[in-house]
Amino acid sequence: MRYRHGNQSASGYVLFVPENETTEADTVYYMGITLFNTSDSGNRHLDVNESVQLLVTVHSSACLFWDEQKEIWSSEGCKVSPLSTAVTLHCVCHHMTVFSGSFSILPNAIDIVADSALFLTLLENPLVVSIVLCVWGIYLAVVIWARKKDREDLLKAGVTVLEDNDPEHKYGYLITVITGWRTGAGTTANVGCFITGEDGESDCHVLSDPRRPVFESGGVDSFLLTCAQCLGDLVSVTIWHDNSGTAPAWFLEKLTVRDLQRNEVCEFLCNRWLALDLDDFCIQRTLRPASVEEMKDFSYLFSSNSGFSMREKHLWVSVFSCPPNCPFTRTQRLTCALTLLLTTMLTNIMFYGIPTDDPEDQYQ
Known part of the structure; x- marks a missing residue:
């Protein structure tokens, strides 16, 4: 399929692709862009040596309504209008119900090879690197203590x-x-x-x-x-x-x-x-x-269950409070906590990207 141009919005051009043209599963789509320079003399192709920066974002949207009979969110009778943009969803439906919209924004791709060049800019903004190094330093210090406590717990178990x-x-x-x-x-x-x-x-x-x-x-x-x-x-x-x-x-x-x-x-x-x-x-x-009444008493159930959940199920607190007979060791809990923290940081990079403006402007 070929589109000569898209709808122009305040933030740029919007290329609307209908749902019926993207229904095939496991299909890879390629996109090519041809640029024209608009001047008084008319449209002309850009020179080969000219450099142009483009920002392309892809998002998926849907118009849904709650089907009370099937008890599911359904798109039957509704479709997304070409007037929709990245910030506005325009729905066209042929029935009168309560509607809802769904947006799916694709995460940024993580290219380890290309992103390695960012290490050359550490001196411009050392805050992130300092935080990551501090996290690893705290982990190494606590993991030594946790391993020692795990050995002590082995003696206490049984x-x-x-x-x-x-x-x-x-x-x-x-x-x-x-x-x-x-x-x-x-x-x-x-x-x-x-x-x-x-x-x-x-x-x-x-x-x-x-x-x-x-x-x-x-x-x-x-x-x-x-x-x-x-x-x-x-x-x-x-x-x-x-x-x-x-x-x-x-x-x-x-x-x-x-x-x-x-x-x-x-x-x-x-x-x-x-x-x-x-x-x-x-x-x-x-x-x-x-007695059965004592075991079902609210105060007893609340105190025992909350204490148990905090000591054994809370990922961060249980590093210091898990009982000796628990098979999930302190070292394992600490490593899981570190993995969760680093994964959260990576997810933020994937969905929010890396700042490209001047680091000095970030402090203003």
């Missing part, structure tokens, strides 16, 4: 078999203790507990691990406790600490007890301090199994 378990006891319970995620929530004290069921009571056990620190702020610690026999349906868990160490105050969020033989899980909510100088000044709690 289940600790309590040293004071009786070798003759074969009935196992898995106790998972969740420390609150707040300032000073962890404890340096020695923590003990025992489980009470309808058919008996376990021995008192000290929840500790000689290989690693436990009950840190936001920590999730699991312990294997054994009993001589099944305790039946659980009635309570009594937990305490001896108020030792430099920071004995402890905020216990909750703990769960799993009967490994019957594969039953019972949750015990706490959300209170065990401290002599906070809350009700007690360092021992007797927790009852959480």
Whole structure:
């Protein structure tokens, strides 16, 4: 197809290509431009040695309406008018409905070879390069810390078999203790507990691990406790600490007890301090199994879900707060965050382009 000229607008010429001429899929279109110089003597072709700068932009537009029967945006009965421009959409429709317009602006092509010449202009505008170098510098510094924390998390993950378990006891319970995620929530004290069921009571056990620190702020610690026999349906868990160490105050969020033989899980909510100088000044709690109403309580669901989402699902915050047993490591999260940031910067270049005016004018 050949177009001799297009509609002239305030910003230049507009070449309108109807939809029925661009319906073939996977088709490459080529465009050639012939320039004429308008003078008093009439139109003449430009000389070969003359240099002319052209700015060509391509955009796609559509006129749509909401089809209530099909529940989709449809273009049936509507078409884009040749009077449309890059800033104005003119629709021609043969039915009276509420209309909407759609614009699709193609991104700028990224030519790595051609764009490499921009490195020669670093001294003219060093701001962008300085920002990118700072981003990489911060990443390298934080990734060293993140890799170190990942090694520490490997030691914290897993289940600790309590040293004071009786070798003759074969009935196992898995106790998972969740420390609150707040300032000073962890404890340096020695923590003990025992489980009470309808058919008996376990021995008192000290929840500790000689290989690693436990009950840190936001920590999730699991312990294997054994009993001589099944305790039946659980009635309570009594937990305490001896108020030792430099920071004995402890905020216990909750703990769960799993009967490994019957594969039953019972949750015990706490959300209170065990401290002599906070809350009700007690360092021992007797927790009852959480009821269905407590588990569905709005305040509990909001606090637990928001805390979990922030600690494990927020890409930036989780770099510093993810639990040790999470398979998505801190280094991986940090690298994903860097990739997201650099991709966003690249996308801005693709859709907004690189400034071509004088760098000094950009500060005015």
